[in-house]
Amino acid sequence: MVVDRKTTSPKGSYSSNAHGRLLEAGVDVFGKHGFDAATTRMIAKKAGVNIAAIPYYFKGKEGLYHAVVAYVAGKLESQVKSTLYEIEGRVAEGNLDRKEALSLLEKLLENMINFMVGSAEAPRFARIVLREQLYPSSAYDIIFNRIMAPMINAISKMVATATGTSLSRIANLRALTLIGQVIVFRVARETMVRALGLKGYSPEETAEIRGVILEQTRTTIEAMSPLNGNQ
Amino acid sequence: MVVDRKTTSPKGSYSSNAHGRLLEAGVDVFGKHGFDAATTRMIAKKAGVNIAAIPYYFKGKEGLYHAVVAYVAGKLESQVKSTLYEIEGRVAEGNLDRKEALSLLEKLLENMINFMVGSAEAPRFARIVLREQLYPSSAYDIIFNRIMAPMINAISKMVATATGTSLSRIANLRALTLIGQVIVFRVARETMVRALGLKGYSPEETAEIRGVILEQTRTTIEAMSPLNGNQ
DNA sequence: GTCTATAGTCGGATAGAC
DNA sequence: GTCTATCCGACTATAGAC
Numbered sequence: 001m002v003v004d005r006k007t008t009s010p011k012g013s014y015s016s017n018a019h020g021r022l023l024e025a026g027v028d029v030f031g032k033h034g035f036d037a038a039t040t041r042m043i044a045k046k047a048g049v050n051i052a053a054i055p056y057y058f059k060g061k062e063g064l065y066h067a068v069v070a071y072v073a074g075k076l077e078s079q080v081k082s083t084l085y086e087i088e089g090r091v092a093e094g095n096l097d098r099k100e101a102l103s104l105l106e107k108l109l110e111n112m113i114n115f116m117v118g119s120a121e122a123p124r125f126a127r128i129v130l131r132e133q134l135y136p137s138s139a140y141d142i143i144f145n146r147i148m149a150p151m152i153n154a155i156s157k158m159v160a161t162a163t164g165t166s167l168s169r170i171a172n173l174r175a176l177t178l179i180g181q182v183i184v185f186r187v188a189r190e191t192m193v194r195a196l197g198l199k200g201y202s203p204e205e206t207a208e209i210r211g212v213i214l215e216q217t218r219t220t221i222e223a224m225s226p227l228n229g230n231q
Numbered sequence: 232m233v234v235d236r237k238t239t240s241p242k243g244s245y246s247s248n249a250h251g252r253l254l255e256a257g258v259d260v261f262g263k264h265g266f267d268a269a270t271t272r273m274i275a276k277k278a279g280v281n282i283a284a285i286p287y288y289f290k291g292k293e294g295l296y297h298a299v300v301a302y303v304a305g306k307l308e309s310q311v312k313s314t315l316y317e318i319e320g321r322v323a324e325g326n327l328d329r330k331e332a333l334s335l336l337e338k339l340l341e342n343m344i345n346f347m348v349g350s351a352e353a354p355r356f357a358r359i360v361l362r363e364q365l366y367p368s369s370a371y372d373i374i375f376n377r378i379m380a381p382m383i384n385a386i387s388k389m390v391a392t393a394t395g396t397s398l399s400r401i402a403n404l405r406a407l408t409l410i411g412q413v414i415v416f417r418v419a420r421e422t423m424v425r426a427l428g429l430k431g432y433s434p435e436e437t438a439e440i441r442g443v444i445l446e447q448t449r450t451t452i453e454a455m456s457p458l459n460g461n462q
Numbered sequence: 463g464t465c466t467a468t469a470g471t472c473g474g475a476t477a478g479a480c
Numbered sequence: 481g482t483c484t485a486t487c488c489g490a491c492t493a494t495a496g497a498c
Contacts, residue, residue, distance in 0.1 A: 018481080032366060036268030040474060050482055055475060127365060134361055135263060136421045148422045172427055173443045180415025181408040187418060188407070190367045191379045196403055212404045216451050223450035249463080271492065281464055286493060465498075473490075480483080 021047040026068035031127030069139040072128045073146040079115045101161035116186045118206040163224040252278040257299035262358030300370040303359045304377040310346040332392035347417045349437040394455045
């Protein structure tokens with residue numbers, strides 16, 4: 001199959017080496033410096049391609065940035081996609097009980113923790129997202145639609161079902177506090193490292209963190225359930 | 232004598248206070264763009280002072296940045312200082328029981344929530360801190376020593392005391408999840424706004440958030456306590 | 463203390479050879 | 481598709497008038 005690299009559409013083409021290398025380098029350089037402070041010279045150098053390849057493949061710095069954000073969104077999406085599908089499917093079937101909802105919620109949180117805390121490449125991708133949280137650009141729509149909205153939606157539904165309450169504002173807020181418990185370990189990594197005297201997150205420490213978060217999730221869900229029988 | 236200038240200055244132009252105006256403008260501009268991307272031109276313009284005032288008062292852009300970080304650290308410190316002193320004092324006295332520890336923990340979290348979620352000027356200061364979390368510079372020491380370490384320390388101690396356990400790694404991790412529940416509302420504000428259809432955080436919404444976090448804190452602490460009697 | 467003017471550097475993008 | 485050379489604008493900092 002012949003791939004049309006450039007010509008009119010930067011979206012149709014992927015397999016060019018320079019194209020892919022620029023995306024990977026863009027994740028690191030935009031993540032480290034932010035859009036404005038990142039220079040096309042740094043990115044091109046890191047990618048090992050000529051600076052002129054950026055306007056050539058991506059119509060300029062801004063086009064590269066949007067492509068990088070979409071690339072990152074796809075990576076993050078792939079970490080939770082199967083669990084999100086599973087949840088969606090079970091919700092559609094309509095016979096989800098509290099116990100299973102809690103179990104699906106735990107599975108989703110585990111997905112998040114394993115990636116956000118336990119994966120070596122998470123920091124690279126997370127930095128792009130966090131920068132967009134800090135000061136959203138036009139690229140934020142991509143992140144919101146592909147990651148944030150589906151995650152909040154799924155977690156809120158599972159919280160509501162697991163606590164036997166309706167899908168309310170309160171369920172949404174509880175979902176966000178659950179997300180907060182996970183992302184704090186990514187956002188405040190440097191603080192964690194200094195405060196706890198860690199070097200990074202070892203598999204054992206990741207397991208400890210997972211244990212604490214899941215335990216708190218279970219006890220909170222249990223305490224919030226108005227009846228304590230099973231559905 | 233105050234000389235009335237050509238009015239690039241938005242606010243009535245007090246020319247006597249270039250130093251303070253540069254700090255305030257620096258919070259906004261460094262917060263919005265980051266150190267590298269922020270320009271001394273933007274800051275000087277926003278402050279309504281001449282660019283040359285930056286090297287004059289702060290020995291250059293970097294000196295201004297460090298001064299801004301210290302200024303922000305002081306502002307944040309002042310939000311929790313009295314509660315931190317109170318905790319320190321009670322710990323030193325040595326007769327803190329579980330109930331009082333929980334109450335002090337709640338007070339500290341309330342301080343955080345009221346400022347981080349409920350205050351209109353929190354986003355300005357938080358952005359500086361979040362950028363340093365994202366990619367710590369040499370200025371991070373100021374933030375860590377004046378804010379992060381004292382907060383984590385105090386929360387961990389109160390968690391350990393309130394759960395009747397010793398001050399362990401687990402208590403530290405639980406402290407961080409509590410912090411995470413608060414800061415997610417600051418970090419992911421844009422996501423919150425979109426997902427919940429809010430415009431910002433009204434006093435009512437702040438109260439709802441406070442209710443959810445404090446309720447979860449109480450039930451979690453209770454569930455984690457090995458004995459359920461009252462000390 | 464505050465200003466203007468300017469030096470010196472580095473940014474993104476393009477043209478055109480190959 | 482990839483390169484070199486180059487334009488032009490914007491940056492920080494300084495010198496020196498007032």
